[in-house]
Amino acid sequence: MSDAPVDVLIVGAGAAGAALAWSLAETKMNILCLEQGGWMKPEDYPGMRGDWEERQLGDFGFSPNARGRREDYPVNDSDSPISTSMFSAVGGSTILYAAHFPRFHPGDFKVRSLDGVAADWPLDYERLAPYYDVNARMTGVSGLAGDPAYPPKEVPLPPVQLGKLGETLARGFNKLGWHWWPSDSAIITEDYEGRAACINAGTCLTGCAQGAKASTDITYWPPAIRQGVTLKTHCRVREITLGSNGMADGVIYYDADGIEHRQKAEVVVVACNGIGTPRLLLNSKSKEFSDGIANRSGLVGKNLMFHPYAMITGVFDEPLEGYKGPTGCCIMSQEFYETDRSRGFVRGYSFEILRGFGPVSTALWGMGNGRLPWGTEHHAAYAELFDRTAGMVVIQEDLPEESNSVTLDADLKDSNGIPAPKIRYRLSDNSKKMMEHSVARAKEVLEAAGAKRTVADAPLGLAGWHLMGTARMGTDPKTSVVNEWGRCHDVRNLFIIDGSIFVTAAAVNPTNTIQALALYIADTMKRNLANLFD
């Protein structure tokens, strides 16, 4: 079935696709977005029911393999110590993310110049800063100006409550003289743009029924659609097609009934995340591109970066009210962010303080680390844990390595029969040394805050939330897939705008930078409409 041609076709309605669609909407071009998932209904989120913690282990779990929703596609991540986490819906993985919203540091864009590793980005912090500001306003970012770990920046709303837990940890950081600051969070702390403020329900990772957490289904999409962008859901794109002129001429996709459609477009924009994007490019083979479209460099799918995570939990004597407040957002420390070669590794990491566990999660965490016996001792052991834990994660910078990759699995397919991605990933020696250092420092600060014991899970297995680097940007077509504004070197009307184009990963959550980049690319497209393909 052939659909009416459009000017701009966006594949994927997540963080990046939504931001770009909103920005381009003012051009009044005919813009269509195809999304393999559907619209989420906030009233169906687990937090509306008493069994919400249990559902976090089931139909609202992180892993698409475990959830098995029709909208998800499987990922073979058996050759990786870190398994992938993503969500297919309008809003993409912002539906389940923690909404940590830090910016990259200026130095993150020039790691080759500063530290002699990886590569510099073809753009810098100053170039992106105005787009970070736009994103902060569209998203409703909460935080506190004046963080000495950053240049001055716009933060529209006051920070999320630290709570007793956050203040307890803050005192630990102060005791050691280490940096900490209230987290920049994509969670509104006051009523904002028609959305109601956070109520500290602590269910962020299973979707926010309040609408306080900024998933793009409630931030960018409503105004984009009001301005004329068309969003079609339950449409899964199989491949990007190539015209006789060597330009992309559209896509082939399956609708909800499995019917194949051909959608022609003047411009194709891919926004499917650091795994879905290389998967789509590699599945788009032709005579001109036998190894996948836009892949003359051979770098599509290479240089996969996660952020290696560790989770360290402290057990305290006092109740911490840790089940209250945004799950992942509280305070962040960047004491060990910048390179100090005396530590035995380059680059660095952030600490992010989490909240405590709910009643079910406390039991399962205690069981998992052998601290919660069954039988007569069970209740006393549980009482020592419940509301007395404070967790923190380490988020490490991951440097690009070509051997860490996304390829196509020879056998695994999604529900439409499209080959699924296969991950190959190893932690580098640098990452392992950094992890050892970070876990030791995390225990140190938890003990300084009063923890009587600590438990570390490193590397954290189900932590492949951040998917980056698999179609990276650069000025040289031999060493990059897209140019400095997201246009493929090999196909001049094909753009990539998600985490795939990251050159390096920094040591912070990537969503804010993904969206700032998408807004920057959209702005560059608008400025160059007359000669977009030159």
Added chain:
Amino acid sequence: MSDSILSNEQRRALNEVLDELIPPSLDGKLPGAGEIDLAAAVEKALVRNPGMQPVIEQGLSAVAEIVRAHNLKEWVAAPAVQRGSMMRELEAKDAGFIMTLMFVAYAVYYQHERVLATLGLEARAPHPRGYDMRPHDLTLLEPVRRRGRIFR
């Protein structure tokens, strides 16, 4: 979909093992599994998670074998000390069963309104009421501000 997947005999064995896993607290405030009919809730959870059913069924067979090996009519016929050693025997024989059952049982037990009330929590969904939090003290940041810029 039926909430029942176990035979009466299996259900009785499940009840008995759950009582060993989660007995009442020593002060009597927190209920044991039997008091709140945890077995029925666990059975419903197994209906929702069919992948766990073979593990549980195999484990319940092991329970029956241990009861027979001890020349008992039923698990509860043994005195408390003997039941403890039978549980350890069961754990050695089928650790996967105990782990799976603990996983399901804890998930269900710690959602029960009587348990939540004893822990000092309201038995309700987090939304739409959420939770009140005390205002924070940002003067804690003074030492951090005094250090000045730390980025490159």
